[in-house]
Amino acid sequence: VTPCGTLPGEFELIARYFAPLSKGFEGAYGLLDDAAVVAPGAGCEIVVKTDAVIAGVHFLPDDPAGQVAQKALRVNLSDLAAKGAVPLCYMLDLMLPPATTEDWVAAFAQGLARDQRTFGVHLIGGDTNATPGPLTIAVMALGQVERGRILRRDGARAGDVIFVTGTVGDAVLGLAALDGALPEIDGATAAPLIERYRLPLPRVSIGPRLIGLATASIDISDGLAADLGHICEVSKLAAVVEGPRVPLSSPARRAVGTDRSRLEAVLTGGDDYEILFTAQAEASGSVEALARETGIAITPIGHMRAGPADGVDRVVMLDAAGEPIRPARRGWTHF
Amino acid sequence: VTPCGTLPGEFELIARYFAPLSKGFEGAYGLLDDAAVVAPGAGCEIVVKTDAVIAGVHFLPDDPAGQVAQKALRVNLSDLAAKGAVPLCYMLDLMLPPATTEDWVAAFAQGLARDQRTFGVHLIGGDTNATPGPLTIAVMALGQVERGRILRRDGARAGDVIFVTGTVGDAVLGLAALDGALPEIDGATAAPLIERYRLPLPRVSIGPRLIGLATASIDISDGLAADLGHICEVSKLAAVVEGPRVPLSSPARRAVGTDRSRLEAVLTGGDDYEILFTAQAEASGSVEALARETGIAITPIGHMRAGPADGVDRVVMLDAAGEPIRPARRGWTHF
Numbered sequence: 001v002t003p004c005g006t007l008p009g010e011f012e013l014i015a016r017y018f019a020p021l022s023k024g025f026e027g028a029y030g031l032l033d034d035a036a037v038v039a040p041g042a043g044c045e046i047v048v049k050t051d052a053v054i055a056g057v058h059f060l061p062d063d064p065a066g067q068v069a070q071k072a073l074r075v076n077l078s079d080l081a082a083k084g085a086v087p088l089c090y091m092l093d094l095m096l097p098p099a100t101t102e103d104w105v106a107a108f109a110q111g112l113a114r115d116q117r118t119f120g121v122h123l124i125g126g127d128t129n130a131t132p133g134p135l136t137i138a139v140m141a142l143g144q145v146e147r148g149r150i151l152r153r154d155g156a157r158a159g160d161v162i163f164v165t166g167t168v169g170d171a172v173l174g175l176a177a178l179d180g181a182l183p184e185i186d187g188a189t190a191a192p193l194i195e196r197y198r199l200p201l202p203r204v205s206i207g208p209r210l211i212g213l214a215t216a217s218i219d220i221s222d223g224l225a226a227d228l229g230h231i232c233e234v235s236k237l238a239a240v241v242e243g244p245r246v247p248l249s250s251p252a253r254r255a256v257g258t259d260r261s262r263l264e265a266v267l268t269g270g271d272d273y274e275i276l277f278t279a280q281a282e283a284s285g286s287v288e289a290l291a292r293e294t295g296i297a298i299t300p301i302g303h304m305r306a307g308p309a310d311g312v313d314r315v316v317m318l319d320a321a322g323e324p325i326r327p328a329r330r331g332w333t334h335f
Numbered sequence: 336v337t338p339c340g341t342l343p344g345e346f347e348l349i350a351r352y353f354a355p356l357s358k359g360f361e362g363a364y365g366l367l368d369d370a371a372v373v374a375p376g377a378g379c380e381i382v383v384k385t386d387a388v389i390a391g392v393h394f395l396p397d398d399p400a401g402q403v404a405q406k407a408l409r410v411n412l413s414d415l416a417a418k419g420a421v422p423l424c425y426m427l428d429l430m431l432p433p434a435t436t437e438d439w440v441a442a443f444a445q446g447l448a449r450d451q452r453t454f455g456v457h458l459i460g461g462d463t464n465a466t467p468g469p470l471t472i473a474v475m476a477l478g479q480v481e482r483g484r485i486l487r488r489d490g491a492r493a494g495d496v497i498f499v500t501g502t503v504g505d506a507v508l509g510l511a512a513l514d515g516a517l518p519e520i521d522g523a524t525a526a527p528l529i530e531r532y533r534l535p536l537p538r539v540s541i542g543p544r545l546i547g548l549a550t551a552s553i554d555i556s557d558g559l560a561a562d563l564g565h566i567c568e569v570s571k572l573a574a575v576v577e578g579p580r581v582p583l584s585s586p587a588r589r590a591v592g593t594d595r596s597r598l599e600a601v602l603t604g605g606d607d608y609e610i611l612f613t614a615q616a617e618a619s620g621s622v623e624a625l626a627r628e629t630g631i632a633i634t635p636i637g638h639m640r641a642g643p644a645d646g647v648d649r650v651v652m653l654d655a656a657g658e659p660i661r662p663a664r665r666g667w668t669h670f
Contacts, residue, residue, distance in 0.1 A: 133468015
């Protein structure tokens with residue numbers, strides 16, 4: 001085993017930084033037992049999701065520890081939200097490289113504590129290991145949903161309107177800014193883009209409210225085009241997205257305004273963690289009301305249609321002139 | 336992202352090797368959705384556990400892929416068993432280094448398929464990533480237990496008998512054999528020890544049967560002394576273990592017979608994945624009956640007592656002469 005020379009022992013580390021995060025969740029037993037108990041509420045079932053993040057792959061090695069923790073947790077909460085589930089708790093496997101300091105762990109745990117308050121979840125278990133490799137964080141999030149009501153990818157029907165929450169493309173532009181690829185954009189304009197890359201905003205206040213409204217739902221992690229493609233594939237349909245209707249933040253509009261080719265990155269880049277869902281046209285009024293109530297924009301960007309005919313893309317994105325945009329890549333894949 | 340040049344794409348990999356492992360579990364949705372649904376049976380609640388394993392830390396990088404998969408799964412099933420839970424399903428985060436071949440992934444999935452049949456579980460979700468670091472596998476296992484009946488660490492009482500399933504120390508001696516530290520032991524004798532190191536046997540047939548019998552329970556992963564110490568700590572008691580009563584396999588007896596100092600390794604080494612539990616003396620008949628029924632030895636090895644007084648070890652291990660054995664280290668810790 002690779003020792004973490006500067007860290008206190010494993011049990012001390014858990015007692016000092018992680019056990020406090022389990023307080024308030026009875027079935028976590030203060031992280032003093034081997035497993036945790038989760039009981040769904042009456043009429044509910046458990047929804048589970050896991051996603052891992054790796055330094056140098058999903059985040060930058062010198063990203064602030066607290067934000068790394070929050071991102072690792074939030075990408076999982078985002079999936080629960082897109083499925084209509086209310087998050088309950090999570091487990092955490094930490095693979096720490098030898099250079100990890102106790103200060104880093106403290107800041108990491110503080111990030112988790114902040115998000116636990118924001119999202120009403122608790123840490124209920126996990127595993128802490130030394131690794132000779134890069135910092136690796138696996139989170140497993142558990143939520144609950146009314147029995148049989150989980151929002152699936154496969155329920156879309158031809159004619160359904162495609163909606164997206166918030167704004168699209170900020171994260172991919174933030175990463176581009178960090179890479180120095182947005183040279184003409186000033187720091188103040190780039191800052192909120194970078195913030196969105198580092199700290200996704202899972203739409204937990206909207207997800208559970210979509211039950212009864214959405215016919216299919218997914219969170220945008222691989223990119224708008226790719227994730228809409230996932231809905232198309234299992235719903236056995238095609239989709240038309242009207243590019244100009246895709247909601248952009250004001251800094252994203254500036255970045256795209258100076259270089260139209262960046263629109264492609266916006267439509268195919270990952271890490272947005274907005275909810276992309278379909279609903280019948282008749283539900284539009286209820287969707288608008290939900291947006292007003294939550295204060296989060298929900299924008300219609302296109303519609304589902306029969307298809308695909310052979311050789312035609314499942315997801316067709318149209319530019320302002322109604323011409324198809326054909327991006328070189330459809331979205332993020334891990335290999 | 337570090338590309339895995341020899342592997343098919345992420346989605347193809349999932350479709351080819353992992354989606355088939357989800358067949359038969361409705362809430363896994365064929366791994367075609369973002370999350371899975373798990374509903375506990377009537378009167379039951381969900382028990383969750385996660386443990387990660389890293390190449391070069393928890394297993395040897397050239398261990399057979401199928402056995403690596405089985406070990407990663409089994410260490411988690413072992414915890415569920417020790418808590419009295421019936422395993423249902425699991426999630427899997429795979430961090431694959433660049434040199435990973437498709438053959439390796441195929442053999443890994445075959446190992447999982449074998450264990451799914453043995454233990455009646457299904458894969459319900461996960462995440463596949465390329466990593467620049469060592470192969471890392473995080474498993475989260477879910478089981479169910481009758482509401483409120485989970486076996487905890489903290490229920491032991493003074494006078495309770497300490498029992499252990501199977502045999503102790505095989506895994507640590509197997510690792511020693513692999514390291515060339517058992518030079519006088521022939522290959523045929525060492526083979527079953529090495530097998531136990533590579534492939535733990537979670538006691539899923541015994542765990543759920545301990546509900547109503549055991550007052551406290553834990554699986555031996557950190558080592559007999561350390562894990563018994565965990566029970567002592569939360570039960571606020573001390574324990575006496577009679578060394579000669581600790582059950583050894585026949586190859587372990589040979590290894591300890593030629594070098595008594597190896598007994599220390601047996602009592603403090605990890606990776607046994609047997610169940611260590613306490614029960615009232617009056618339950619001994621029922622414990623014996625359970626051992627007969629399951630064909631798995633369950634051996635009384637000591638008892639719990641009040642304590643600890645200051646400066647006295649919580650776990651006292653006695654040799655054949657009744658003298659305390661004082662090991663240099665108490666058990667496995669990750670740092």
